[in-house]
Amino acid sequence: MIPLLLSGTAYAGVPLDRIVAVVNEDVIMQSELRNKLRTIMSQLTEKNAQLPPRDILEKQVLEQLILNKLQLQFAASTGILVDDETLNRAIGNIATENKLNLSQFREILERDGYSYEAFREDIRNEIIISRLKQRQVDNRITVTDREIDNFLVTEEVQSGTETEYRLSHILITTPEESTQEEIEQARMVAEKVLEDLANGEDFAMLARTISDGQQAQDGGDLGWRKAGDIPSLFAEQVSTLKEGEVSELIQNPGGFHIIKLAAVRSSDKYMVTQTRARHILIRPNELVTDNDAKARLEQLKLRLEGGGSFEELARLNSEDPASAVNGGDLGWSNPGSTVPEFENEMSQLEPGEMSNPFKTPFGWHIVQVMERRQHDNTEDLKRARAREIIRARKIEEAQLNWLRSLRDEAYVEYRLDDI
The missing domain is CATH 3.10.50.40 (Chitinase A; domain 3)
Structure with a gap:
């Protein structure tokens, strides 16, 4: 379990050597990319997932690092900090979850070649980013009783059971101010993905290789979702799909989306x-x-x-x-x-x-x-769950829009090809 927690932690003794990207006034080093890539590959291997080509995975991981760097820069400019007491408590909780005390946890990290200090800073950064998203996006989301009432009616969850859907997602992005040519190029890529899927290609592998979505490295898996937890952009298409089927192209300003209905299940009264x-x-x-x-x-x-x-x-x-x-x-x-x-x-x-x-x-x-x-807590649970679903859907869409805006407004210079 411990390797899954090491999301990019630098390995002890590995030098920071070359710049692979310039992000505003900051840089991402080759060693950062290498360590993050190694962690992601380890996670995928542990899940028995087929790895995409290294050059494609490398670019996806670099884009993750760029987004993280931008968020940390924004957090620093707005005064978001994490003190050592909070950090120590978080690391202590991680050690406890692994049934270790702090000394044992540190010893295992260092024995496996991980820098404990770098691990601490990674956890600090994760907390900072979480607080930033909460302040910039999550705390601004509200859900009204009328929205809940409408949700319960339109999603037809008032029977004793609720249907859950497991979805997978592929996204081919377009820039915020795309030219018609850029949109058509993205459409061609998306149509080729649909063609490959129709010919029997594995959806998860294509997602890892092609998708620009945040779940690309998980094969595009969006997990189990109630009807109202499905982004409104996808809801109509999903309602027409049978288990195992793939949607047509779904276009919005962010690009072209493809959805697969991987599985369906129902839950009983609570x-x-x-x-x-x-x-x-x-x-x-x-x-x-x-x-x-x-x-x-x-x-x-x-x-x-x-x-x-x-x-x-x-x-x-x-x-x-x-x-x-x-x-x-x-x-x-x-x-x-x-x-x-x-x-x-x-x-x-x-x-x-x-x-x-x-x-x-x-x-x-x-x-x-x-x-x-x-x-029988079904009715109370339905309203509570409806509120959570609506809020989660709003947060997900708002975070994606916010990250995209942050990315589009940034100066990013890629130097990966120079290596």
């Missing part, structure tokens, strides 16, 4: 186990230490076990104002609706049982499970 619980929260502060908060809850628990009223003690002592007025009652909650630490404690309790004091990011708690029930 039943959840809901929990009704109540709690008392004590927050540490400048005057109340963690030990103080925990000790205070231990005393309250003794009073509860001695017959004290949970409702009364919650009203008098809990520092969660929203639930304190209701005697600590949190109402019915779905799985995943509370922070992991709270949910983990709550899930271990039977109705009527009460936890020992435990800590979450909000402070120290004791929680008592009042009751549980099976609940």
Whole structure:
């Protein structure tokens, strides 16, 4: 798993030698390209994917590096930074996910020839780019209740099941201000791809070799999507396709698209186990230490076990104002609706049982499970999922447009052919 995390990390001892691209006032070095290329090839090999010709893959990877460089330049100009504390926490999480402590993780990286410091900077850059996209694009996306209502009607997801589609995508781009000749050249390339597909060529291989889309190196795989999660540009074509079929050319200002409906599946009603619980929260502060908060809850628990009223003690002592007025009652909650630490404690309790004091990011708690029930959460889930789908679709289209604008406004000089 660790090699998949090393998205372009420089190898220890590899010199930065030649410039392969100039990006505004910055450069991309041959060693950066080589290391990123090696990582991508390793990932594709691990997936048993057929590799495209090296020169084509090299150009695709270089374009990725250019886009990353442009985003980092923009982030720097707008003051987006990632401090060492945030970076250390992120790397610690990566190590934990690999069931390693930080020292073991670093040792494995260096044993395999990877520079730990370069790895740190790669992770820092990934966080910066994520924050940049969130600020420039994601945070500006809104979804209204009317959009959700329209989505639920037009996409016909009000039955007990929802259909999911697995799509693959090939994109042949055209410049933002294309001449008619450039558009026709791109059309000819796209039509040749359609012809090759009709003759039995593998879609994933053609995507890796030809596509300008962001998922090109994954064979154009867009993953499983609900009906409303499909970009509106493709939705009409997808609705007419049978499993395994390929669309006609779909043109928009970004270029020519080809979509394959790789698979279809359905999901049933969504039943959840809901929990009704109540709690008392004590927050540490400048005057109340963690030990103080925990000790205070231990005393309250003794009073509860001695017959004290949970409702009364919650009203008098809990520092969660929203639930304190209701005697600590949190109402019915779905799985995943509370922070992991709270949910983990709550899930271990039977109705009527009460936890020992435990800590979450909000402070120290004791929680008592009042009751549980099976609940058909399909309608709530549909609206929540509709909101997520609409938002994700808007974000995807907005990010693509933003990246394209960033790329078109940049000065980029390729020097790959000089090597």
